[in-house]
Amino acid sequence: MARPTSVGPFPKYPRLHQPNNPKTLPGMHVLVIPDKFRGSLTAQQAADAIKMGLHRHHPDWTVASQPIADGGEGTADLLTKATQGTIRSCTVADPLGRPVTARYGVSGDGQTAFVELAEASGLNLLAPNERNPLNTSTFGSGKLILDALETGVTEIVLCIGGSATNDAGIGIATALGFQFFDAHDVPVLPIGNNLVRIARIDRSNVLPALHQVRIRVACDVTNPLYGPTGAAYVYAAQKGANVQDQRKLDDGLRHLASLIEHEWNLSAAQEPGSGAAGGVGFGARVFLRARLEPGFAVVAQYTRLSEAIEQADLIITGEGKLDAQTLHGKAIRGIADLARAANKPVVAFCGRLDLTPTQIQQLGLQQAIPISPAHFTLNEARRQAFILLCEAVAMAYDD
Numbered sequence: 476m477a478r479p480t481s482v483g484p485f486p487k488y489p490r491l492h493q494p495n496n497p498k499t500l501p502g503m504h505v506l507v508i509p510d511k512f513r514g515s516l517t518a519q520q521a522a523d524a525i526k527m528g529l530h531r532h533h534p535d536w537t538v539a540s541q542p543i544a545d546g547g548e549g550t551a552d553l554l555t556k557a558t559q560g561t562i563r564s565c566t567v568a569d570p571l572g573r574p575v576t577a578r579y580g581v582s583g584d585g586q587t588a589f590v591e592l593a594e595a596s597g598l599n600l601l602a603p604n605e606r607n608p609l610n611t612s613t614f615g616s617g618k619l620i621l622d623a624l625e626t627g628v629t630e631i632v633l634c635i636g637g638s639a640t641n642d643a644g645i646g647i648a649t650a651l652g653f654q655f656f657d658a659h660d661v662p663v664l665p666i667g668n669n670l671v672r673i674a675r676i677d678r679s680n681v682l683p684a685l686h687q688v689r690i691r692v693a694c695d696v697t698n699p700l701y702g703p704t705g706a707a708y709v710y711a712a713q714k715g716a717n718v719q720d721q722r723k724l725d726d727g728l729r730h731l732a733s734l735i736e737h738e739w740n741l742s743a744a745q746e747p748g749s750g751a752a753g754g755v756g757f758g759a760r761v762f763l764r765a766r767l768e769p770g771f772a773v774v775a776q777y778t779r780l781s782e783a784i785e786q787a788d789l790i791i792t793g794e795g796k797l798d799a800q801t802l803h804g805k806a807i808r809g810i811a812d813l814a815r816a817a818n819k820p821v822v823a824f825c826g827r828l829d830l831t832p833t834q835i836q837q838l839g840l841q842q843a844i845p846i847s848p849a850h851f852t853l854n855e856a857r858r859q860a861f862i863l864l865c866e867a868v869a870m871a872y873d874d
Contacts, residue, residue: 505537525540526540546636569615577594823842
């Protein structure tokens with residue numbers, strides 16, 4: 476890709492190539508493992524840009540790419556590809572109950588389904604003026620799970636990033652046969668607004684196949700279900716809730732947790748991750764008997780990332796922003812940990828760098844390099860992200 480004249484002048488990127496360093500001798504093997512650059516590049520596009528930048532000055536280097544994710548958008552596609560699987564689609568309900576065509580993956584051996592919450596229940600499916608987690612439901616995601624069960628899979632990996640909901644997973648549960656009733660024994664619509672109204676849960680019509688499959692939830696947050704650090708107060712605002720809405724949603728989450736603890740003798744509200752995706756982490760535990768696992772760990776297992784890192788001389792990763800959150804469980808932290816165990820150097824490129832040199836070292840990176848010129852606006856950087864990333868890599872490894 477030619478360098479457009481509208482982008483420059485470029486910053487002086489650090490040069491990382493050191494001729495006396497055996498890790499950067501001719502013929503070296505580089506493993507490229509980027510996450511997405513949110514709003515500008517998918518993980519695959521970032522991998523392509525890095526590979527192009529490396530080969531500008533080092534065509535003799537072998538470059539393998541493994542785009543990565545940590546349970547958010549794009550994870551199901553990545554896992555489907557990693558297992559040589561196929562994509563299926565079906566018409567289900569969006570967060571507001573309207574028909575939407577949603578996709579999920581089935582592994583090549585037909586044993587595992589990869590379902591992404593955002594496909595049917597994602598914030599991206601709603602216009603800004605439609606976003607309000609009091610009114611949204613995960614029911615459509617439950618229908619996706621139902622369709623996957625009908626294929627005969629024995630395991631489902633549910634990726635729960637990017638939701639528009641705060642219904643504690645009662646929408647998913649309703650689609651799979653659970654029934655929720657109010658104090659007058661009237662069925663309750665499974666939306667966030669109605670959590671506080673639930674007085675009884677009927678399990679007599681739950682789909683039998685649900686008890687014959689293992690469900691793993693890929694989750695990248697550790698919030699409890701309710702309280703100051705719970706689903707409503709931390710995440711509902713970005714889904715359209717105001718302060719009053721957040722209070723009502725939190726009350727509903729507390730009420731549901733109390734009901735389940737009293738009636739079923741299950742206490743899961745304070746377990747890490749129960750507040751993920753508007754309480755879907757909690758709902759998955761109590762309704763689906765699911766196990767919550769760090770999203771990156773699930774992806775690393777299916778992609779055999781440890782083995783790939785062992786075979787590389789250098790690891791290059793990247794994502795849109797490196798900040799304090801990166802130190803606590805995001806994909807790049809996981810990559811750095813695996814690379815440290817294998818004694819492999821890791822370099823990260825990013826759109827924005829908000830880490831100190833000490834934090835970069837703590838993270839386990841050899842170096843972290845921002846790709847955006849200081850004079851660029853955010854929109855300019857996003858529009859030019861591919862060539863900026865390619866150029867930054869090329870200049871960093873220019874002899």
